Amino acid sequence: MSCVKSENAAPAETGVGGLDHNPAALMEPRVPGKIDRDLKNGGRVKQNDVAPKGVYLPNNNIMTPHMRSPEYVQLSTAASITLGIMNGKMHRCACTRCLNLLLTYPEGCRANCAYCGLARHREADRDYADRNFIRVDWPAVPMDQIIDIVAKDPENSPFHRMCISMITHPRSDKDTVTVLKNWTDRIDPDAIPVSILSNPTTMTRGDVKVLKDLGADIFTCAIDAATPEIFDRTRGSGVQSPHTWKKYWEILMDARDIFGPQKFGAHIIVGMGETEYDSLNLVQQLVDIGGHSHMFCFFPEQGSLMDHLPATPRDQWRRVQLGRYLIDYGGRRVDDMTFDDAGRVTDFGIPQSELDMTIDSGIAFRTSGCPGKFADDISACDRPYGDSPPSNIASYPFQPEAVDIRKIRQQLDMERPGETYEEGDDLELVDG
Numbered sequence: 001m002s003c004v005k006s007e008n009a010a011p012a013e014t015g016v017g018g019l020d021h022n023p024a025a026l027m028e029p030r031v032p033g034k035i036d037r038d039l040k041n042g043g044r045v046k047q048n049d050v051a052p053k054g055v056y057l058p059n060n061n062i063m064t065p066h067m068r069s070p071e072y073v074q075l076s077t078a079a080s081i082t083l084g085i086m087n088g089k090m091h092r093c094a095c096t097r098c099l100n101l102l103l104t105y106p107e108g109c110r111a112n113c114a115y116c117g118l119a120r121h122r123e124a125d126r127d128y129a130d131r132n133f134i135r136v137d138w139p140a141v142p143m144d145q146i147i148d149i150v151a152k153d154p155e156n157s158p159f160h161r162m163c164i165s166m167i168t169h170p171r172s173d174k175d176t177v178t179v180l181k182n183w184t185d186r187i188d189p190d191a192i193p194v195s196i197l198s199n200p201t202t203m204t205r206g207d208v209k210v211l212k213d214l215g216a217d218i219f220t221c222a223i224d225a226a227t228p229e230i231f232d233r234t235r236g237s238g239v240q241s242p243h244t245w246k247k248y249w250e251i252l253m254d255a256r257d258i259f260g261p262q263k264f265g266a267h268i269i270v271g272m273g274e275t276e277y278d279s280l281n282l283v284q285q286l287v288d289i290g291g292h293s294h295m296f297c298f299f300p301e302q303g304s305l306m307d308h309l310p311a312t313p314r315d316q317w318r319r320v321q322l323g324r325y326l327i328d329y330g331g332r333r334v335d336d337m338t339f340d341d342a343g344r345v346t347d348f349g350i351p352q353s354e355l356d357m358t359i360d361s362g363i364a365f366r367t368s369g370c371p372g373k374f375a376d377d378i379s380a381c382d383r384p385y386g387d388s389p390p391s392n393i394a395s396y397p398f399q400p401e402a403v404d405i406r407k408i409r410q411q412l413d414m415e416r417p418g419e420t421y422e423e424g425d426d427l428e429l430v431d432g
């Protein structure tokens, strides 16, 4: 699946039954099924034991080689195209600014998060290195090959940041250190700063400190669920997964102490049954302790335990994106905003002229994440089409143009007279 063409669910302008939000009662994950003993823990890959040779492109019809970090890592499709190890073009993007790496093992991630394509319950269905994650494939590449390419000219690299995504695996803490060390031995972290997308469940405060000492710049925790109840339902005991809200917050607070203000943050997925108030209240909590939030729009990932559920209606998503931007970068507070009985934003608490300026600048609707070299509020991690198809963009991986702003205003029900959006206007624009 390329990141240009993958469209594994119909676009959702509005929610089920015309709802403008995904309510909690609707967003119930499926129960994970039973898995044969021989297929557990990467049994098929280990049994076949095919030696890896160079780059492995995910292919569910052949024997997946026996690849392991730290020698091997997986790369997002966008990073693989930008690095030149995969052919392809991305709708309206010339490249990605973040080199997203993912640790890899035949045993895969041992957690079972309901919205995630990498989750353990897929063992019977697909080998780990063949699974889709945030809508795209992740080729497996020898780490030395990646470093060789980037180390040729780090200052002029298209990448403004590198990020190591840990997974839940007994070797993940140790191998993250090795991958980071191998990288910083040859690439100055001032030229390309490094972020860690952590796996709090297996980590200690000492592990966080080691990563900082080795040159990591930003540390994030994918809390993902906006409330403890949704966390437990989607990635804790509700789906036989080991994560707890308490442990995630413990490591997040360690990161606050060790990495310092503006150098830590949390991922939040919008549309898994929380209210808009829940999401924005969490954004506010993160700002109040000195961190940032990186937001994702819920998308029913094919093969996940939530692939039967609707993507987040665009009006809910746009309101939360806008509110998040105002709190994270606009100096506004959740307490200044007004919410209705269903927790939806009804007033952002700022003058209309200021609201118009924020919407028209478009930055609030870009992908959020760790910054690159353009501006503090512009994410290097642009994750092209990681949370939506190009036909119905949730997080814009590029600066929205006038046509995009018209579409966003339509989704927010804030269209200006005489500036309406016609279906498909934005899809005519292609570059890269």
Ligand code: SF4
Pocket: 109, 110, 111, 112, 113, 116, 117, 118, 119, 120, 167, 168, 235
């Ligand atoms: S811990 Fe991360 S990679 Fe593993 S299943 Fe959960 S979201 Fe997916």
